[in-house]
Amino acid sequence: MMKSLPITIDSVRKTYGSYVALDDVSLDIQAGEFLTLLGPSGSGKTTLLMALAGFVRPDSGKLLLDDRDITRLAPNKRDIGIVFQNYALFPHMNVLANVEYPLALRKTPKVEARQRALDTLARVKLEGLSERNIAALSGGQRQRVALARAIVFEPRVMLMDEPLSALDKNLRETMQYEIRRLHDDLGITTIYVTHDQREALIMSDRVAVMNSGRIQQIDTPQQIYDRPSTRFVAEFMGEANIVAPGSVRRIDGADPSREALMIRAESFHLDAKLVGRDGVALDGTLCAKAFRGENWLLTLALDGGQEILVCIPAALASGCAELTTGQRVTAYAPAAKVHAIPGARA
Amino acid sequence: MLEAYPDNRLSRILLWSFCALVMAFLMLPTMVVVPLSFSSSNLLEFPPRAYSLRWYETLFGSATWMAALRTSLILGALTAMIAVPLGLLACISINRLGGKAAVAIQGVLLTPSIVPGILLAIGLFFVLAAQHLVGTLFGVLVGHVVLAIPVACVVLLPALARFDWNQVQAARSLGANWARAIGGIIVPQLQISLLSATLMAFLTSLDESVISIFVASGQNSTLPKLMFLSLRDQIDPTIAAISTLWTVIVVAVVLIVTLRQKS
Ligand SMILES: Nc1ncnc2c1ncn2[C@@H]1O[C@H](COP(=O)(O)OP(=O)(O)O)[C@@H](O)[C@H]1O
Ligand SMILES: [Mg+2]
Numbered sequence: 001m002m003k004s005l006p007i008t009i010d011s012v013r014k015t016y017g018s019y020v021a022l023d024d025v026s027l028d029i030q031a032g033e034f035l036t037l038l039g040p041s042g043s044g045k046t047t048l049l050m051a052l053a054g055f056v057r058p059d060s061g062k063l064l065l066d067d068r069d070i071t072r073l074a075p076n077k078r079d080i081g082i083v084f085q086n087y088a089l090f091p092h093m094n095v096l097a098n099v100e101y102p103l104a105l106r107k108t109p110k111v112e113a114r115q116r117a118l119d120t121l122a123r124v125k126l127e128g129l130s131e132r133n134i135a136a137l138s139g140g141q142r143q144r145v146a147l148a149r150a151i152v153f154e155p156r157v158m159l160m161d162e163p164l165s166a167l168d169k170n171l172r173e174t175m176q177y178e179i180r181r182l183h184d185d186l187g188i189t190t191i192y193v194t195h196d197q198r199e200a201l202i203m204s205d206r207v208a209v210m211n212s213g214r215i216q217q218i219d220t221p222q223q224i225y226d227r228p229s230t231r232f233v234a235e236f237m238g239e240a241n242i243v244a245p246g247s248v249r250r251i252d253g254a255d256p257s258r259e260a261l262m263i264r265a266e267s268f269h270l271d272a273k274l275v276g277r278d279g280v281a282l283d284g285t286l287c288a289k290a291f292r293g294e295n296w297l298l299t300l301a302l303d304g305g306q307e308i309l310v311c312i313p314a315a316l317a318s319g320c321a322e323l324t325t326g327q328r329v330t331a332y333a334p335a336a337k338v339h340a341i342p343g344a345r346a
Numbered sequence: 347m348l349e350a351y352p353d354n355r356l357s358r359i360l361l362w363s364f365c366a367l368v369m370a371f372l373m374l375p376t377m378v379v380v381p382l383s384f385s386s387s388n389l390l391e392f393p394p395r396a397y398s399l400r401w402y403e404t405l406f407g408s409a410t411w412m413a414a415l416r417t418s419l420i421l422g423a424l425t426a427m428i429a430v431p432l433g434l435l436a437c438i439s440i441n442r443l444g445g446k447a448a449v450a451i452q453g454v455l456l457t458p459s460i461v462p463g464i465l466l467a468i469g470l471f472f473v474l475a476a477q478h479l480v481g482t483l484f485g486v487l488v489g490h491v492v493l494a495i496p497v498a499c500v501v502l503l504p505a506l507a508r509f510d511w512n513q514v515q516a517a518r519s520l521g522a523n524w525a526r527a528i529g530g531i532i533v534p535q536l537q538i539s540l541l542s543a544t545l546m547a548f549l550t551s552l553d554e555s556v557i558s559i560f561v562a563s564g565q566n567s568t569l570p571k572l573m574f575l576s577l578r579d580q581i582d583p584t585i586a587a588i589s590t591l592w593t594v595i596v597v598a599v600v601l602i603v604t605l606r607q608k609s
Contacts, residue, residue, distance in 0.1 A: 055515055075518040082519040088512035092534045101530075102520035149520065 004189040005066040005156045006031045007052070012061030014047055014213075021047045023213040024061065029191060034183050036192045038200040039210030040236070045193045046085075048210075049159050052191065054078055065157065081150035081188075083160040087142045089134045095121070095145050096130040102153040120152040121145075123182070140171045147179070151186060158183075158190045164199070176203055197237050201225060209233045227339055228262060234341060239265035241308040242341065243282065251332070252277045259340040265297070265311035267337035270319065275334040282308065282331045286323055296320040300329055376593055383586035390581055401587040410572065411588060418552055418569040419595075421483065425490040425551035426544045432491070433498030433543060434536075438528070440499075441506045452503070459496035463556040466492070471560045481563030489557035494547035501546055505539035506532075538607050545603045552596065 007029040014022040021044050029035050037045045050056040052063060054075030063071045070078055090098050096117055103113035121130055124144040129137070137145065143163060150158060163179070164172045180203050183190050194200055200207045201221040208218040209232075217229045228234035231242060241263050248261060251272065261280075269275055284300035287307065296317045298310040310331045312320055323329065378392060383401055385394030405411050436455055440448045458466055470489045471480060479485040509532065517527040533540065555570035562571055569592065576585055 053515070053519055055518075074523070075515070076521050076523050078519070079521075080519060082516065084512045084516060086510070086512055088510065088516035090513060090517075090531060101517070105521040105526065149516075153520065 003156065004032045004187055006033075007157060007189060007191070008062075008064040009048070009052070010062040010064065012048070012051060012058045012063065014044075014051065014056060014058050020213050022051070022058070025213070025215055026061075027208060027215060027218065029189060031189055032187045034180065034190045034192065034203065034205045036194060036200040036204040036207045037210055038194055038197065038207050038236075041195055043210040044213040045195075045210055046161055047213075049082075049161050049191065049193055052157075053080055053082055053159055079153075079155050079157075081153070081155035081158045083143075083146045083150050083158070083163045085161045085163065085165060087146040087163075089142055089145055089149070091134045093134070094130070095126065095132050095134065095137070098134065098145055099130075099148045099152050102149065106153060117148075117152055120148045123151075123185075124148045124178075139167055140175070143167065143175060147182065151182070151188070156189065158188050159193075160190065161193045162195065163192075164194075165196075172199075179203065209236060211236075226337075229342060231260070231341055234262045234339075239309050239311060241265060243302065243306060243308060244304065247302045247304045247306060248280045248282055248338075251275070251279050251281055254278070257340045259342065262339045262341055263308075263333045263337060265309040266295070266313075267333045268310040268312065268331040269316070269333070270310075270312060270329070270331065271316075272330075272332050274316075275332045278335040280333050280335070280338055282333075284308070284329060284331070286325050286327050286329050288325060289320065289323060291321075298323070298329070298331075300331060379586045379589045379593075382583055383590040385583050385586070388582060390583055390586065401583040402591075404584050405587045405591070408584070410567075411569075411584070413565070414567045414569045414572040415588075415591075417483070417566050421487060421490060421568060422548040422551040424487055425494050426547040428487070429491045429494035429547045430498050430540060430543050433495045433502055433547075434528075434532075434540070436495065437499050437502040437506050438532070440503065441509075442511075452499075455499055456496045458492050459500075463554075467556045467560040470557060474561060480561055481566075483562075483566045485561045486558055486566065486568065489561055490551040490554055493554060493557070494550045497546045497550045498543040501539055501543040502536070505536050509535065541603055541607060545600065548599070549596065 007027075009025055009027040009029075011024045011026050012022055013020070013024050023044075025044075025048060027035075037048060039045055047056055051058050054070070054073060058071065061071070062069060065078070090101065093101065096114075099117040099120055100113050103116060108116070118127075118130060121127060124147050126141065126144050126148065129141065134142065134145070143166075146163070160179070164175050167175060176199055179192075192200075192203060201224075204221055206218060207221055207224045209216045209224060211232050217224060217233045219227070219229075224233065225237050228237060228240075234240040234242060242260050243263065245257055245259065245261060263280075263282075272279075272281070282300070282302060284302040286298060287301050288299040290297045291314075293314070295314055296312045298312065298320070300308050300310055302308060308331070310329075381394055381397075382390055382392060384397045384399070385391065386396040386398035386400060387394060436451075440452050440455075443451065467489070470485075470492070474480045474485040474488070479488070513531050513535075514527050517531045518524075522530065553570065554568070555574060558568040558571040559574060562568055567575070569588070573585060573588065
C-alpha cells in the first residue's frame, strides 16, 4: 500500500467574470479517505477538481497536499491521478501504451514499465486486451483503461469526475463497487465527483454536497441523508417533505418543534401502531396515487394546503389499492425519522 | 422519391461532359505551356512546328535558372519548417484563449493573407531596409513566413477545434510538460492536418513573386522572380521549359503528400 496524503482546501474562490463558480470553498480530506463531491450540474464540482489538478487557477485561497502548498504548482508536478468524465484516452496509442505513458514520462526502465502496466491492467481486469486499439474498446473497458492509467504511477491522490456517467445502469453499479474496492486496496486519497445521490451514498466515506459554488454540508452518507443541515441538501438527497410545524401533530399530544421538519417519503406509515407514542401524524386528503413496483407513492394535500409525498413499501401497503382520491388519509412517522432543519422555515 | 441522382443514360453523359469541360478549362492554361517547351523554334509559338529538347538543354545548362530553382526549393522548405510550428502554437493559444480576445488575435494573424501582396511587400521592404536585410535570403524568408503562417492557421484551426483538449490535460496530469504534451499527444493526432499545412506553406513560398521581386537580390532570385524578369527581357521557350518542370515538381509534391495522407 502506498503512502497517501491528506488534502486541505482553504477558502478557494474562483470567478468567471461576475459569475462565482467557487465561493470560498474550504474542505479537509483525510489521508486515504474516499470523499465525494455531490451536487447538481453547474454547482462547481468540476471547477474544484480542476483547481486541485492544476488546470484552474483559484483567484484566492490555498490548496495543500499534506503540508505542501500546491496552489501554483504545474499540473505535471502534482502527482495526481485523474479519471476524466470522457476518459480522455489517447486514441493514437494502444491500451498498453496508454497505461505505460506516465511511466515513460518518469523514465521508468522499459522492462519494469511493461511489467507494472500489465500488472495494473490485470488489477482492473483487462488482461489480454493490452494490444487493443482504444477505438475497439467498449465504454466499460475504456473506463478501466482510464483507471489503470491513473493509478499505474502510484499517485498519492486520485480525482474522478463523474467517471461512470456514460455507462448503463448495471455496469455503473458493478463499477461503483470495483472503484471502491480498488480504493480500499490502494488506500489512495480519492475525491470523486458525481451528481447521482445514490452513487455518492453507496461509495463514500464522506459526502460534500455542493450548490452554487458552495459546500452545503459535509458528513457521512447516513448523516447527509437523515440529518441534512439545509433545505437544499434535504431535497437533493431524495423524496423529502419539508413541512411547517403547524401541520404536524404529536401522537402523544406534546408540543411540536418550532422549526421546519423534514420527513422523507419512505419514513411514513399508514398504520399508527407502526410508529411509537412519540411519533407524529399528518392529516390530509389523497390527491394522487401511483404504483411503482416495490412501493406505492401517495400524494396528500395537508389541511394547510401543502402537498406531501408518502411512499409505502408494497409489502406493507395492503390497503393502498383500495384508497380513492379525495379520501381522508393520515400518515404517521416515527420520531427518529422527523428531522428539524436548523433555521429553516417551511 | 428523391430525384437528386437521376439514373438515366443521357443525364449521366451530360454530367460527365460538363465535368470534363470544367476540368479542361482548369487544366488548359497549364497544359498549353507543355508543348511550347518542346518546340525547336526560337519563338514562343503554338502549336510548335517542330519538336526538340533544346530548351531543356538551355535550362539545365543555365547557372542562373538552376540557382533560382534551388533557391526557391530551399526557401519553400525553410518557410514550411518555420511557419507550421509557429502556426500550430498560435492556433493552440487561439483555441485555448477563446472569446473575443481569440477572435481579435485570429484577425491580426490572418491579415497578411488579406492585405494586398504589394502593400505587404512595400512594408516589408522598409522594415527589412531598417535592419539592413534587403537583398538577403533571410529577408525573403521572413516575408514568406509571414505569408505562410495564416495559410497554415487556416488549415490547423479547424483541426484543433475538433481536438479533445482533455487529452492534453490528461497527459499533463500524468507528468508531461507542455512540450511533451504537444509533441506526444497533439502532433501525432494532427498529423494529416500538419502535413496539409506544411504543403500549403511550401506552395505559398514557391508561388510567391511580389515579395521576392521587392526584396530578393540578383544572387538569390527566386524562380518566380526570375521568370518575371526573363519575360520582360527576352521571350524564348526556356520559360516554357521551366514552367513545365515547375508544374511537374509541384504536382509530384502534392501527389506524394496526398497519397501519404490516404494511406
Ligand atoms: N472556463 C469557464 N468560463 C466561464 N464559466 C465557466 C468556465 N468553467 C466553468 N464555468 C461555469 O462555472 C459553473 C460551474 O461549472 P462546473 O464546475 O463545470 O460545474 P459542475 O461540474 O458541478 O457541473 C458553471 O455554471 C459553468 O458554466
Ligand atoms: Mg462537471
